[in-house]
Amino acid sequence: xxxxxxxxxxxxxxxxxxxxxxxxxxxxxxxxxxxxxxxxxxxxxxxxxxxxxxxxxxxxxxxxxxxxxxxxxxxxxxxxxxxxxxxxxxxxxxxxxxxxxxxxxxxxxxxxxxxxxxxxxxxxxxxxxxxxxxxxxxxxxxxxxxxxxxxxxxxxxxxxxxxxxxxxxxxxxxxxxxxxxxxxxxxxxxxxxxxxxxxxxxxxxxxxxxxxxxxxxxxxxxxxxxxxxxxxxxxxxxxxxxxxxxxxxxxxxxxxxxxxxxxxxxxxxxxxxxxxxxxxxxxxxxxxxxxxxxxxxxxxxxxxxxxxxxxxxxxx
Amino acid sequence: xxxxxxxxxxxxxxxxxxxxxxxxxxxxxxxxxxxxxxxxxxxxxxxxxxxxxxxxxxxxxxxxxxxxxxxxxxxxxxxxxxxxxxxxxxxxxxxxxxxxxxxxxxxxxxxxxxxxxxxxxxxxxxxxxxx
Numbered sequence: 001x002x003x004x005x006x007x008x009x010x011x012x013x014x015x016x017x018x019x020x021x022x023x024x025x026x027x028x029x030x031x032x033x034x035x036x037x038x039x040x041x042x043x044x045x046x047x048x049x050x051x052x053x054x055x056x057x058x059x060x061x062x063x064x065x066x067x068x069x070x071x072x073x074x075x076x077x078x079x080x081x082x083x084x085x086x087x088x089x090x091x092x093x094x095x096x097x098x099x100x101x102x103x104x105x106x107x108x109x110x111x112x113x114x115x116x117x118x119x120x121x122x123x124x125x126x127x128x129x130x131x132x133x134x135x136x137x138x139x140x141x142x143x144x145x146x147x148x149x150x151x152x153x154x155x156x157x158x159x160x161x162x163x164x165x166x167x168x169x170x171x172x173x174x175x176x177x178x179x180x181x182x183x184x185x186x187x188x189x190x191x192x193x194x195x196x197x198x199x200x201x202x203x204x205x206x207x208x209x210x211x212x213x214x215x216x217x218x219x220x221x222x223x224x225x226x227x228x229x230x231x232x233x234x235x236x237x238x239x240x241x242x243x244x245x246x247x248x249x250x251x252x253x254x255x256x257x258x259x260x261x262x263x264x265x266x267x268x269x270x271x272x273x274x275x276x277x278x279x280x281x282x283x284x285x286x287x288x289x290x291x292x293x294x295x296x297x298x299x300x301x302x303x304x305x306x307x308x309x310x311x312x313x314x315x316x
Numbered sequence: 317x318x319x320x321x322x323x324x325x326x327x328x329x330x331x332x333x334x335x336x337x338x339x340x341x342x343x344x345x346x347x348x349x350x351x352x353x354x355x356x357x358x359x360x361x362x363x364x365x366x367x368x369x370x371x372x373x374x375x376x377x378x379x380x381x382x383x384x385x386x387x388x389x390x391x392x393x394x395x396x397x398x399x400x401x402x403x404x405x406x407x408x409x410x411x412x413x414x415x416x417x418x419x420x421x422x423x424x425x426x427x428x429x430x431x432x433x434x435x436x437x438x439x440x441x442x443x444x445x446x447x
Contacts, residue, residue: 036349045318045351049362054386056359210356218359218386 006090010082015227018081018234019043021271025279032283043230050223058216060120069115070217070224073108077228080104081235087159088242088263097157098146098243105194105235106139108228113203115221116213127212130290131196131203137294138193138200141301145186148308149173149243152180159242166246174244179311184244186305191240191277193297195233198282202290233278237270240277245269317446319351320438323361323385327378327412329368332428333395337365340431347435358384363438366420369397369404370412382418390441392422394434399423421445 023040030037057063083096083104109131117128150157153165153173166173174184193200204212217225241247247269248262288296326334340347341354355361358381370378382391393414396402401413414420422441424433 030346030348033343035343035346037346038348038351042319042351049317049319053362053388056384056386206356211360214360215357216359218357222360 003090003092006086010086011078014081014085018230021234022230028279029283047223051220053219055219062118065118066115069111070221073111073228074224076104077108077232081231084235084238105232108232112225113213119216121216123209123215124213126209127203133290134203137297138190141186141305142190144305145183148183148312152312162243163246167249172245178316179308182304182308186301187240188277189301192281194236195278197278199285199288200293237273240273241266241269317442320363320442321353321355321361322363322365323355323358324365325381327368327374328371333367336428336431340434345431361385364391365394366398366414367394369401369410372409372411375411390421390445391418392437392441393420394424396425396427399425
């Protein structure tokens with residue numbers, strides 16, 4: 001597909017798919033608790049409702065920052081996800097590489113944090129500081145895993161080159177070498193924290209600090225924040241499925257040439273990744289304390305990612 | 317409206333109604349199948365569930381929480397205390413019932429009301445207000 005067309009249709013497609021993913025996640029979560037659960041289209045209803053509500057800016061907030069940050073968060077994560085999707089769609093890497101996508105996704109949570117801390121609510125500030133510590137905990141292993149992938153694949157940071165490298169290998173990157181398997185494991189372990197779901201939802205603990213930095217956001221601002229979160233979760237799962245585990249190549253040339261089939265395989269795979277790294281932990285686990293989460297991330301994923309770098313530097 | 321988000325405020329209730337509200341979200345009754353969520357911040361809410369007869373201490377808080385909810389909003393009085401002030405009516409410590417202070421869209425009587433009744437009350441209030 002032409003790169004310009006791919007980039008044009010990507011943002012609405014990303015928005016639709018990521019909201020659908022969130023709906024599926026909520027449905028599976030409910031079914032795992034033996035509930036009927038909301039319909040799969042529930043996130044759309046939520047957004048329509050939120051956009052039609054009143055805008056309230058608290059008098060304690062610094063209004064400009066409070067108002068603009070959700071927009072920046074939504075725009076930035078939408079941009080990151082559509083760069084990723086349009087890279088897969090167009091089959092050429094003209095627009096951006098892995099570092100840009102990771103930066104945009106991190107940027108969207110930073111924007112939400114800043115907006116929340118500008119709300120003047122003490123819980124917002126608590127959420128800000130907790131998110132800060134969490135980002136230090138999970139972003140470092142995640143970035144090391146990405147760097148390890150970049151070294152391990154031909155070396156390149158362009159998403160499309162990594163996909164092509166996997167096709168030329170005939171294997172998903174995670175299955176190709178031990179160092180890449182470790183990098184993939186690190187990335188998947190960092191997913192629940194990046195999506196801030198239950199074992200690691202410390203920054204926005206609902207029953208503890210009442211959504212942290214989202215506490216004063218209501219109506220359209222909250223809708224934008226929800227979009228930012230849903231889209232960045234989807235982008236992370238799609239990134240994992242495209243960069244580490246590009247499965248369509250296992251089904252041979254015919255599948256690879258057909259864009260529709262390979263893309264839908266990719267999406268089904270990211271749905272599976274979402275189920276394993278987001279839905280299951282948030283259903284079966286309980287919230288950790290910030291110290292425990294920090295310890296976990298600097299014990300297991302950090303060691304995994306550093307050993308992945310070491311292994312890939314000795315050629316394994 | 318298909319996603320009424322619920323904020324629950326206890327204005328001096330005995331906790332009976334509060335437990336029944338939580339029970340309405342359990343797997344047996346599962347209010348989330350109508351899109352309802354129990355939210356912790358009034359800024360996120362559409363529906364204010366008030367339990368209790370509104371004690372003098374809770375009066376300014378009730379008004380403040382009501383004003384913090386963005387329009388359009390629905391108020392549901394849960395339980396006999398919130399609906400009519402029942403055994404506490406006339407006490408000098410009690411400013412209620414709720415409809416003396418803020419406009420109420422639905423009354424759910426019962427001491428405590430059953431979770432089915434709470435679910436029905438919320439859905440009816442939302443349907444009548446938003447259509």
